[in-house]
Amino acid sequence: MGEDDPKSSFEDFDARLQSARQRQMPRPRGSQQAKPLGVAMRISVELAAGLVVGGGIGYVLDRWLGTGPWLMIVFFFIGAAAGIRNVMRAAKELNLSSQDDESDSGPRPSD
Amino acid sequence: MHNPLEQFEISHIVPMNIGGLDVSITNSALFMVLVVLVSSAFLILGMRRGSLVPGRWQSMSELTYEFIASMLTDNVGTEARKYFPFVFSVFIFVLVANLLGMVPYAFTVTSHIIVTFTLAMIVFLLVTLVGFIRNGAHFLKLFVPSDVPWYILPLLVVIEVVSYLTRPISLSVRLFANMMAGHTMLKLFGGFVVMLGALAGWAPWLFIVALSAMEVGIAMLQAYVFTILTCIYLNDAFHPSH
Numbered sequence: 001m002g003e004d005d006p007k008s009s010f011e012d013f014d015a016r017l018q019s020a021r022q023r024q025m026p027r028p029r030g031s032q033q034a035k036p037l038g039v040a041m042r043i044s045v046e047l048a049a050g051l052v053v054g055g056g057i058g059y060v061l062d063r064w065l066g067t068g069p070w071l072m073i074v075f076f077f078i079g080a081a082a083g084i085r086n087v088m089r090a091a092k093e094l095n096l097s098s099q100d101d102e103s104d105s106g107p108r109p110s111d
Numbered sequence: 112m113h114n115p116l117e118q119f120e121i122s123h124i125v126p127m128n129i130g131g132l133d134v135s136i137t138n139s140a141l142f143m144v145l146v147v148l149v150s151s152a153f154l155i156l157g158m159r160r161g162s163l164v165p166g167r168w169q170s171m172s173e174l175t176y177e178f179i180a181s182m183l184t185d186n187v188g189t190e191a192r193k194y195f196p197f198v199f200s201v202f203i204f205v206l207v208a209n210l211l212g213m214v215p216y217a218f219t220v221t222s223h224i225i226v227t228f229t230l231a232m233i234v235f236l237l238v239t240l241v242g243f244i245r246n247g248a249h250f251l252k253l254f255v256p257s258d259v260p261w262y263i264l265p266l267l268v269v270i271e272v273v274s275y276l277t278r279p280i281s282l283s284v285r286l287f288a289n290m291m292a293g294h295t296m297l298k299l300f301g302g303f304v305v306m307l308g309a310l311a312g313w314a315p316w317l318f319i320v321a322l323s324a325m326e327v328g329i330a331m332l333q334a335y336v337f338t339i340l341t342c343i344y345l346n347d348a349f350h351p352s353h
Contacts, residue, residue, distance in 0.1 A: 038336070
């Protein structure tokens with residue numbers, strides 16, 4: 001029991017330090033006001049762009065190869081997958097940027 | 112009543128035709144020239160004295176410079192300083208175009224998808240070129256996700272390539288849609304003020320005042336977003352590890 005006490009108080013301190021840091025350092029750039037709208041905008045645009053590019057590639061390939069609607073259908077789904085992949089990546093980035101406040105100066109971790 | 116979309120119309124100012132191509136100077140072209148002039152004036156006149164203790168204009172120019180310089184080194188690294196002129200030009204062009212659009216009666220260059228798409232394509236092609244020049248075939252590793260079973264790898268590579276190709280679209284649509292939506296909304300509520308007259312027109316008028324402030328914020332924010340995405344893409348070109 002004597003071991004348990006300081007450990008938990010350290011953890012508590014850590015949590016308090018984290019929250020204090022977060023309070024003290026709001027995101028330095030970007031306006032707070034436009035943020036939720038910007039996030040919504042970003043996610044939806046990523047998703048739509050995937051569909052547009054996928055469908056476009058399929059359409060062009062179909063016209064070129066004369067393979068009916070098939071490639072367009074296939075690439076439409078691939079485009080949807082790419083869009084979802086982009087959204088996942090964007091969400092990960094947004095999570096990262098809302099969490100980290102120390103690692104601002106280092107180079108961005110590439111995934 | 113005015114059409115809220117009328118502000119986006121392209122009108123010819125100096126009609127020109129070279130070899131069957133319509134290369135007239137339009138209001139859009141005029142404002143792009145204005146953007147270049149204003150940003151050059153801002154930087155050149157700001158740095159004219161170049162004193163050790165900067166004045167107001169000089170410190171504004173220096174802040175802009177340092178903002179982009181630190182953004183580039185934070186996101187890509189010090190070796191990317193070679194591309195600073197490009198990134199800075201992109202930033203200042205988008206920023207000044209967005210802000211000039213906020214001046215009443217001005218034309219917003221970035222509210223046309225063809226302008227933002229061209230900008231995004233320039234960024235996209237440059238980044239792809241830099242990636243291939245710096246890493247050679249290694250750059251293709253960007254499209255190969257690590258630790259994935261081999262039987263779904265071909266599908267994932269195709270998905271990654273398509274996802275890479277969406278970059279110019281999402282980059283350009285984001286800027287264009289933000290600028291167009293904002294300006295349409297301003298005009299729309301301006302129409303409401305006229306329609307409701309002195310009796311109730313003050314309510315949309317107050318809204319426009321608040322919205323204008325927010326639009327200035329969005330103008331800067333979108334220039335920032337465009338630039339930081341350019342930096343993130345450049346980072347992929349420099350470090351294509353997946």
